[in-house]
Amino acid sequence: MERFADPEMIQGLSSSELVQGALITTLMGMGTTFVVLTLLWAIIAFVSNIINKSEGKPQGPTAAPTAPTASSPSAPAAAQTTSASAATGTGTELIAVIAAAIAALEGTSPNHLIIRKISRVSGNSTPWSRAGASEIIDSRKF
């Protein structure tokens, strides 16, 4: 290995010795890279754990009110009906907007529409927000 690393002496090595040197380098290199990064993984996970535990306790009461808002995006995802969403208050406005949008698309008056059920197609993002996000990603050049 020493002769392999010395630019003066590498010429004198046979090809089997070269293979050996190259393979050792590869094993050492990949091995060390993996060991170092795995170690970092372990330590990051460990530190994050400690921090989240210590921050989790004092935040206990404040975390509670945020829980309903966190779960709300999944609520409309599950087949939101007009009667159910009307109870939340913002639902009627949302229904009006959707009705207006459909009416504009169909070219009729909202009075001709009867909305029985509004449900999300998939996930909690709309095609519009997805298109917008892809556009932003595409427009960013580094």
Add this chain to the structure above:
Amino acid sequence: MILATIQEFILTTGLMNMDMKSGIMIIVALTFLYLAIRRGFEPLLLVPIAFGMLLSNLPLTGIFEHTVTAFDVYMDPSKTETSGGLFYLFYSFNKLGIFPPLIFLGIGAMTDFGPLIANPKSLLLGAAAQLGIFTTFIGAIFLGFNAQEAASIGIIGGADGPTAIFLTTKLAPHLLGAIAVAAYSYMALVPVIQPPIMKVLTTKKERMIKMDQLRVVSQREKILFPIFVTVIVTLILPPAAALVGMLMLGNLFKESGCTARLSETASNAFINIVTILLGISVGASAQGPTFLVPETIKIIVLGVLAFAVGTAGGVLLGKVMCALSGGKINPLIGSAGVSAVPMAARVSQKVGQAENPSNFLLMHAMGPNVAGVIGSAVAAGVLLSMFGGY
């Protein structure tokens, strides 16, 4: 009398002193300028590189004339003392290993390690994508390069310009021009090189996997991260200290919350200034007579191999992790483990979205992507400790 003067003047023009190789390099430089300006290939890097190349290949400018010190004259009296050409003086900052760590300072100040902290498993993908470095190393040994040269060629596969320059100046400075040009050109070509490999190695079903949203990372974690990484990596691999240390210092400026001014400078004016000088001097080092040699062609071929194998390594480990996690990890994020921030992550995003338009892999891919920066700096540290000092 006048005729003789005119004749003499004509002989001192660049036109009369043009040689074939410089001519070819000028054409290459003009092609790069076209690619950068018209086709938008990494213009921020390619424009200074191409212009440096153009200027240093125009004859008789002396702009890349090497410095000759009084000591050199003493050793070899046939030389005359000179401070050297402007671009060579810029270049000496590369040679002394100053510019690459400074670039890393700026990169650190621009990088959000949040996705990596939220999903530290991606560090493994950042390590797997360094496979290209070492397979290329083997290839280069067989093409007749010595270990130092092979290591410098392999590091192209790290897809990290500053790291490649840093390692090459320490191990094989005579190859710097070719390696830097190859590394930066391939980085610009990441969106062309990677997708076919990613598609061959994954199934449609795997490409469509949606990943769970990443958790929110607290500021305290973000502050501790650069400190821990610096200490651990430097303890294991002291030669990586300059690169990793500067990267993490830049990141600490960003995350500490009390050094906003430093962070702003490092990520804007500072990195731009260094990029201009580094780009010019790297381009200028690609001078026809020394650049157009068979070695350069070998390096360019090996470089693309390095990129391809690195991408494959990342995707393959991604597949393993996908299987182990019960199909929760999309293997496409593995290819982002070759550094090339943020192009490689954008490629993962694009390939994933081509299969499933509602899939957003970008933030998941940023984890392996920034892990790749750490990974290639670590790989450079390993190579330096094995082959440095000769």
